[in-house]
Amino acid sequence: MTPPARVAAGDDPVALYDPRRMAFFHYMFGRFFRKHMRAARVALWGVPQHYGDRPLVVFANHPGWWDGVAFMLLSQRLFPGRRMFIPMDAGALTRYRFMTRIGVFGVENATPRGAVAFLRTARLVLGAPDRMLWMNAPGRFSDPRERPVPIALGMTRLPEMAPEALFVPLALDYPFWSERKPEMLCAFGQPISGETLAALPRESRVAVLSDALAMTMDRLAQDAITRDPARFETLLQGPEGMGGIYELWRRLRSAMKGQTFDPRHDPRGGAG
Secondary structure, three states: OOOOHHHHHHOOHHHHOOHHHHHHHHHHHHHHHHHHOOEEEEEHHHOOOOOOOOOEEEEEOOOOOOHHHHHHHHHHHHOOOOEEEEEEEHHHHOOOHHHHHOOEEEEOOOOHHHHHHHHHHHHHHOOOOOEEEEEEOOOOOOOOOOOOOOOOHHHHHHHHHOOOOEEEEEEEEOOOOOOOOOEEEEEEOOOEEHHHHHOOOHHHHHHHHHHHHHHHHHHHHHHHHHOOHHHEEEEEEOOOOOOHHHHHHHHHHHHHHOOOOOOOOOHHHOOO
């Protein structure tokens, strides 16, 4: 969580977590999102359930750079009362040190020492029922169409560290619909108990986790294809239209004609 491996293995993300900084950066991430994305939407069938008093492992696919922003926004808006923690490459985290105060902890990738440190920290994070560990299950960027969905080996050890946790698949996609900015689409799948996973051989856990995530991703893709916002609950909305001088001119022209101005490229595309 700061410098690479040695500190990443020893720091306590639970002790470093600062709710005030989380609130501030959630606000800033929201502003950043509105500037660059059209809307954040969760499929109506994929809204999170009430999971009870159990820690959660939210394991998502890894389609792009926006995943970290998605984690931040979704965790704060859909899981009130829970604290989110996220593993991140320790070297990369040195460039974003503020994140160590909002639940992000460093992991030394591709080494046995890093794997042991990650599992130790994950067990600490999942030691209370109001905590969540969010992670990209593939451990690398992967296209949403890739099948089978890759699962990093570290994921298969987590059920042994926290059998009381629920493992919840999260599908993410960022398609362009009818506007110049992309959509952030998401859906949560059916949870799998840690006890169930822990009872399986490790190699079998890969298939179970991969299939659960693929099923959620495939169902989300079908909703994305429709381009119908009515299939989703909109969590966050950015401005629509082209912006700039041309849009100002269109607004003035509509006002002079006494017409209601709609900035969207395709008004039939549904309201955000």
